[in-house]
Amino acid sequence: MADAPREREESLDVIQRELTAFARRARSAAARLHPDLPLVSYTLLAHIDHRHGCRATDLAAHYMLDKSTVSRQVAALEKLGLVERHPDPDDQRIQVLHPTAAGTKALASTQASRRAAYRERLGTWTSDDLEQFAEYLLRYNAAGEDSPPQ
Amino acid sequence: MADAPREREESLDVIQRELTAFARRARSAAARLHPDLPLVSYTLLAHIDHRHGCRATDLAAHYMLDKSTVSRQVAALEKLGLVERHPDPDDQRIQVLHPTAAGTKALASTQASRRAAYRERLGTWTSDDLEQFAEYLLRYNAAGEDSPPQ
DNA sequence: TACACTCGTTGTACCATACAACTAAAGTTC
DNA sequence: GAACTTTAGTTGTATGGTACAACGAGTGTA
Structure with missing residues (x-):
């Protein structure tokens, strides 16, 4: 269903865009969560x-x-x-x-x-989705753990 | 397999931790990607x-x-x-x-x-995983789109 | 007409960050 | 064991991103 390179590129773009949006918002969200x-x-x-x-x-x-x-x-x-x-x-x-x-x-x-x-x-998410999402994030971050300084 | 509330909490913690790590690293990663x-x-x-x-x-x-x-x-x-x-x-x-x-x-x-x-x-990811990950990120971000300013 | 609301700018202050230069402690080489 | 190299951390300095507050200009409404 998602095997075309085209679909793959689109997924990559979405991931990129959404991760960026998240990162940008993170500061204000964090400020709200613990202002102290x-x-x-x-x-x-x-x-x-x-x-x-x-x-x-x-x-x-x-x-x-x-x-x-x-x-x-x-x-x-x-x-x-x-x-x-x-x-x-x-x-x-x-x-x-x-x-x-x-x-x-x-x-x-x-x-x-x-x-x-x-x-x-994340209240409406199923436990399986949460687990899967967590696993994806771990995998994603692990891939960048040793990213070269250039 | 992941239905216990306990597992749920653990997934939430992982998600939280990994998203935070990502957000923290985002700046330096972005600086590398387009220094101009x-x-x-x-x-x-x-x-x-x-x-x-x-x-x-x-x-x-x-x-x-x-x-x-x-x-x-x-x-x-x-x-x-x-x-x-x-x-x-x-x-x-x-x-x-x-x-x-x-x-x-x-x-x-x-x-x-x-x-x-x-x-x-993300080269080693299957197209299905990419699609799924993209979908999770969209869902996650959409949930925060209208988060109250407090 | 007055009041309230929205869009945007500017003044000010602060936080997070990088880079460079430095000190101090270990480790390595001859 | 003396001289170099590497590693851990601090401090000086500059910059970028951000918020908050005060403001100006345009729009809508009672």
């Missing part, structure tokens, strides 16, 4: 938590950000008391980042409202 | 073209941007000679935006490299 937390910081904090601690370099690689950007964001999170840095005893260059108790708490409350928004928005 | 065009401007230009002309207000609504932001972006596009404004004779407040010949050309060349990137990235 400095937006990007939230994302980084969530990733630190999800990984059960990580380095600034990992964050930079995962989100394709410059290390200077991450450095400042992490500094902001630390200033807010949401993140702690623990120097790695085996390598003095490395700082392992962990959420503080306050960080975990802030994350939980934000996560709750975020979940509610998603649950409402 | 001022990034956001490209998106707006593409939308103007896709709609065969539209107003600044439409752009603001579609991308959830402030009208001042759009105003400046459009001004930049006009300065670059990529967009023309035509006052609506029936309503002097309205400016209908259209790509110029140069705009269409710039868009085409950018679109080509963009398509190539997507084609490469």
Whole structure:
């Protein structure tokens, strides 16, 4: 049904267009979901938590950000008391980042409202569709994980 | 297979996490794909073209941007000679935006490299998966189209 | 005619980001 | 083990994208 190259191109265009639209809207949506937390910081904090601690370099690689950007964001999170840095005893260059108790708490409350928004928005989807959509997104992002810096 | 509420929640979390990751990476990816065009401007230009002309207000609504932001972006596009404004004779407040010949050309060349990137990235996907993914994205975005400003 | 609404611009401030230069700690080579 | 190279992170600087607020001009309505 969708085997013609023509259809394939059309699907690619739709994917491209819709992903772009999503990315553009993401900022304002995020601002609505957690007006308190400095937006990007939230994302980084969530990733630190999800990984059960990580380095600034990992964050930079995962989100394709410059290390200077991450450095400042992490500094902001630390200033807010949401993140702690623990120097790695085996390598003095490395700082392992962990959420503080306050960080975990802030994350939980934000996560709750975020979940509610998603649950409402995707409420009419079947569980199978959700699972499939999640799988597609994982596959899509995984393909770009190691995309060359040029 | 995925009918338990538990599985549902997990899918929602994955979707949320992966969409966020995508949105965060989008900027650097876009910068790679068209270093010339001022990034956001490209998106707006593409939308103007896709709609065969539209107003600044439409752009603001579609991308959830402030009208001042759009105003400046459009001004930049006009300065670059990529967009023309035509006052609506029936309503002097309205400016209908259209790509110029140069705009269409710039868009085409950018679109080509963009398509190539997507084609490469999604090369291993079946046409059915692409179609399904496109459909999910459309559905997802449509659900947020009329999301309340609060 | 006055009031309210819509479309767009401009002033201002702020956040997120990149790039470059730098320090410090490890690792590598001879 | 001294000299180079690589890696982690910070800081200075510049820029781009954004929102909010105040405004101007055009349109509709009581």
